[in-house]
Amino acid sequence: MEAFDGLLLVLSPDVLPFLILGVAVGMVFGALPGLDATTGIALLLPVTYAMEPVAALVFFSALYVGGVFAGSITAILFRTPGSSEAIMTAIEGHQFTMRGEARIALSTAVYCSAIGGLLASVALFLITPFLASVALKFGPAEYFALGLVGISCIAAITADNPVKGAIAALIGLLLATVGIDQLTGVKRFDFQVTSLLSGVPFVPAIIGLFAASEVYRRIAVRETRLVSEAVEGSAERRTRGISLIEFLRLRWTILRSSVIGLCVGILPGAGATTAAILGYAAEVRMSRDRSGFGKGRIEGVAAPESANNAATVGAMIPLLSLGIPGSGTTAVMMGAFLIHNLQPGPFLFLRERELVYGLFSGIALSNALILALAFIFIRLFTRLTLVPYPVLATGILSIAVAGSLAYGDTTAVMIMLIFAVLGLALEAGGYPLAPVVLGLVLGPIVETSMRRALLMSDFDPFIFVESPIAAGLILIALAFFVGPLIAGPLRRLRAGRGDAPGS
Amino acid sequence: MSLSRSARSRFGALALPGLTLLGCVYLWGVTGDFRAVSGRYEAIGPEFFPRLLIGALAIMCLVQIARSLLRPAETTAEEADAAAASGSVDWRNLVTALAITGLYAASLHTVGFLIATPLFQAALLGIVFKTRRLVTLVLVPLLFTAAIAALFIGAMNAPLPRGRWLFGTFSRLFY
Amino acid sequence: MTGDETLQRKTTFAAILIAAASFGTASAQAQEFPCDSVEWIVGWGAGGGSDTFARSIAPGVSDALGVPVTVINMPGASSIVAMEEVLGRDADGCTLFSITPDQLTNELTGLTELSYRDLDAVMRAHVDIGMMYGAGDGLQSWDDVTSASEDVLVGGTGAASFDEIVVQIVMDDAGVPYRYIPYENASDMHADLIGGRLHLIYDEVSVMNPMIEAGQVTPLLALADERLEAFPDVPAAGELDYTVPPSLWRGVSVAGDAPEDVVAMLEAAFLKAAETEAYTEFEEGRMLNLYPGTLGAADFTSLLDREFEAYRAVTESK
Incomplete structure (x- = not known):
């Protein structure tokens, strides 16, 4: 009944326009590299002072949902993730564009994002009211174990070359130690640069690593056509979306990734980017035939896109039920609540049920709205592929610079450039980029949680195995680490016994 | 100006891990300066985790180098894929592009966003992409700068640099 | 005084x-x-x-x-x-x-x-105004804090920060053995307090008030010269003759x-x-x-x- 009231509230003329506007604005922010939903929410916060709280909160949730989806548009078309959540989609989905099959990847991203988000919305209605007790069991020891699981997933992503994957991941983890140490206040690797005191600025770093480095790579190899000439003709012929049969084949992928995304989203500290990476890694792991990943497998688009939108919704669960934001974006969302003098958490549930259920409905509806609005935006951004690459490259680099400037000063631009060169060097040497970002995101979680847990236990390491949740997660992480090491030689052994003479 | 394929394939196998190894030695030295003021962190201090990572990174680099030297056939095959996919490298063009961007970033503080940006864009189009059409060289930078300025300054109040002296006065005419 | x-x-x-x-x-x-x-x-x-x-x-x-x-x-x-x-x-x-x-x-x-x-x-x-808070079955009053025999785990935001200095001033005056646990993100700290992993935290009332009203946390000591009108049951650092931190x-x-x-x-x-x-x-x-x-x-x-x-x-x- 309350859920129904919430839906009516969202469909009222005071709120509905803001819902649609939110998804549209979110898509613009999400699709433009260097801007993401978090930036959009943070920057538009002041605009909503005068708005009704429900309208403002629905607007921001819709913006978040739209933004997380739209990152995939530019990721697929230009291998430039519009926002960090689309990192895996950029790697896998852009291969389709190179083959002239961009629309297949794009339509898959649209449907999977909407379905992932809608599935998670069901969970939002069902479990938010009951979650309080579970999430509060997560302390530093549990977060440390969770971070380890995240890092162990790198082994799955880089199964074909674990050494290079490990080097990339360690570079990311090491970069994450830059800045003021959270537990002692000591400056680490700041090299007298003030901007580095609060750590490597994440947004300029990923703009450099993914967006700018791709432009420079194309400049270096004189690849000044977005779609290679050979397939441009076929691009005309094959501009069709994914077929129903192809899509139905993805049902387990979508369901699995949505559940992974939802779980990762719910657990504070991880967020939609990690969810996309984990969804992708799980897909690779579950797949019987792992060849072709990284070269344009449709599962590689479906998995991260279902997972990141599910995580977006999932991240709202701890925020609304406990008042604890699960990601950077929800942390900014919390600011939207506070501006309207609403403190998210159990108290809000008690007092403002209509508002909370209105918000739930708004989140579910904005995922459905992706279906309606996405194709308009895709047409808009597909046109961009027809723009001559020099013009496009100029635009991307300019936005990359302006986007970095929005996060600080000219030092941020220099950091962006350094990461562009790093990305270029790693790619040239055949090193994967995703582990660098994973390390950068998970590093602080792993390090500070581990040290905080030890500080609490007075340096008694048993704190990591006392809690069943932490112990269980650590076991999973160990299995992920050791798994590929055993599986590889085992498979080679089996293969060697089977068809050694043939090869 | 292009690098031979075998040299390129050795970049990822030997040069990059080698350089990273040197970086590790330097960074290990830097960690010597991380000293916690308070005694409560004695067991695991601020230098513990970075050193753990630097150590692991150095080991992985050594493994990579050893692999490349011991089993050159296997690794060069790997690298050849990457090298073949990208073709030959135009170093001059790359360095020019990076230098132009670096110069742009360095000049922002003095010249300001509104003047530096179209110049940067025109330089990129003209020098790096060798565009000769005057319409593109003039119109694209003006349109792009206007659009980006409208988005970042107009809609979002982002602190884009105004520049100093006369440049600052010029920027203040707009924002 | x-x-x-x-x-x-x-x-x-x-x-x-x-x-x-x-x-x-x-x-x-x-x-x-x-x-x-x-x-x-x-x-x-x-x-x-x-x-x-x-x-x-x-x-x-x-x-x-x-x-x-x-x-x-x-x-x-x-x-x-x-x-x-x-x-x-x-x-x-x-x-x-x-x-x-x-x-x-x-x-x-x-x-x-x-x-x-x-x-x-x-x-x-x-x-x-800053206050010290406990939660749940843990420390229920400031007397519980001062009579603690084991190390009290006190959370605050940042290391070598404003919060740490304030905690140091209060806990030294209270004469209680404690360990300061720094947090970057105050929400993590609140979760650890409510989850029972921290005994005590320092935070400002503007942030904590909704949690106080919801009964999730209990204010134990107000870092002010005298009792606050809004919290008549909470002792003030000044009346206990502690140095009142800034x-x-x-x-x-x-x-x-x-x-x-x-x-x-x-x-x-x-x-x-x-x-x-x-x-x-x-x-x-x-x-x-x-x-x-x-x-x-x-x-x-x-x-x-x-x-x-x-x-x-x-x-x-x-």
Whole structure:
């Protein structure tokens, strides 16, 4: 009944326009590299002072949902993730564009994002009211174990070359130690640069690593056509979306990734980017035939896109039920609540049920709205592929610079450039980029949680195995680490016994 | 100006891990300066985790180098894929592009966003992409700068640099 | 207890000052404000305490000055990035900078070479009272804390930070063995307190009030001279004869050596804006009015000097 009231509230003329506007604005922010939903929410916060709280909160949730989806548009078309959540989609989905099959990847991203988000919305209605007790069991020891699981997933992503994957991941983890140490206040690797005191600025770093480095790579190899000439003709012929049969084949992928995304989203500290990476890694792991990943497998688009939108919704669960934001974006969302003098958490549930259920409905509806609005935006951004690459490259680099400037000063631009060169060097040497970002995101979680847990236990390491949740997660992480090491030689052994003479 | 394929394939196998190894030695030295003021962190201090990572990174680099030297056939095959996919490298063009961007970033503080940006864009189009059409060289930078300025300054109040002296006065005419 | 008295006197003084200022603005406005627009650089992210403060008072300031006031967030490095930007600009008083005690502690802990003396104080707006909190079945009263025999785990935001210094002052006076657990993110700390992994935390009332009302946390000690009207059951540090640590306040400043008349006009505009209904409602909603905190430029400057010395005494005693 309350859920129904919430839906009516969202469909009222005071709120509905803001819902649609939110998804549209979110898509613009999400699709433009260097801007993401978090930036959009943070920057538009002041605009909503005068708005009704429900309208403002629905607007921001819709913006978040739209933004997380739209990152995939530019990721697929230009291998430039519009926002960090689309990192895996950029790697896998852009291969389709190179083959002239961009629309297949794009339509898959649209449907999977909407379905992932809608599935998670069901969970939002069902479990938010009951979650309080579970999430509060997560302390530093549990977060440390969770971070380890995240890092162990790198082994799955880089199964074909674990050494290079490990080097990339360690570079990311090491970069994450830059800045003021959270537990002692000591400056680490700041090299007298003030901007580095609060750590490597994440947004300029990923703009450099993914967006700018791709432009420079194309400049270096004189690849000044977005779609290679050979397939441009076929691009005309094959501009069709994914077929129903192809899509139905993805049902387990979508369901699995949505559940992974939802779980990762719910657990504070991880967020939609990690969810996309984990969804992708799980897909690779579950797949019987792992060849072709990284070269344009449709599962590689479906998995991260279902997972990141599910995580977006999932991240709202701890925020609304406990008042604890699960990601950077929800942390900014919390600011939207506070501006309207609403403190998210159990108290809000008690007092403002209509508002909370209105918000739930708004989140579910904005995922459905992706279906309606996405194709308009895709047409808009597909046109961009027809723009001559020099013009496009100029635009991307300019936005990359302006986007970095929005996060600080000219030092941020220099950091962006350094990461562009790093990305270029790693790619040239055949090193994967995703582990660098994973390390950068998970590093602080792993390090500070581990040290905080030890500080609490007075340096008694048993704190990591006392809690069943932490112990269980650590076991999973160990299995992920050791798994590929055993599986590889085992498979080679089996293969060697089977068809050694043939090869 | 292009690098031979075998040299390129050795970049990822030997040069990059080698350089990273040197970086590790330097960074290990830097960690010597991380000293916690308070005694409560004695067991695991601020230098513990970075050193753990630097150590692991150095080991992985050594493994990579050893692999490349011991089993050159296997690794060069790997690298050849990457090298073949990208073709030959135009170093001059790359360095020019990076230098132009670096110069742009360095000049922002003095010249300001509104003047530096179209110049940067025109330089990129003209020098790096060798565009000769005057319409593109003039119109694209003006349109792009206007659009980006409208988005970042107009809609979002982002602190884009105004520049100093006369440049600052010029920027203040707009924002 | 003498601190209490001086404070009383100061508040009356501040009240007079505000009254004088609201008279004064009429004449100040007659004199044209020299900047076309004012940019207010906040060194913290959108949605935080400093940001919401700036955004709630800025419209009033803009009305009083007759020029637009734009709030710009430039987060990073405990607002040192923003401070460098402000000090890099012309000292014409057209750029405002939010200050909190972090400007004092950043300097003391060696995070930056910049000093709070490089800034000209304009006005302090409010004091955000700090309290110590327990939760659930853990420590239920301050007596429980003082009778603890094992190490009390006390959470606070940041290491070698304002919070750590405050916790150090309180716990040393209470004579209880404790371990300070630093957090970057206050929400993680709240979750650890409610989850029973921390025994005690320090935080400001504006953040904690909804959790207090929801019964999730229990305030155990108010870091004030005497009991707060809003929390009559919570003992105050002053009545236990503890050293009352400095409170968190929020104020505004400009780059040093700005023209005196501009600073005076800004001060008047801010004091007037602090009286507007929009701003007082904001203070009320966040419980920022528990303690009279508004100070003019002169009083604020001397307070900065006093608190700087107080912090220095604590950090040097380590």
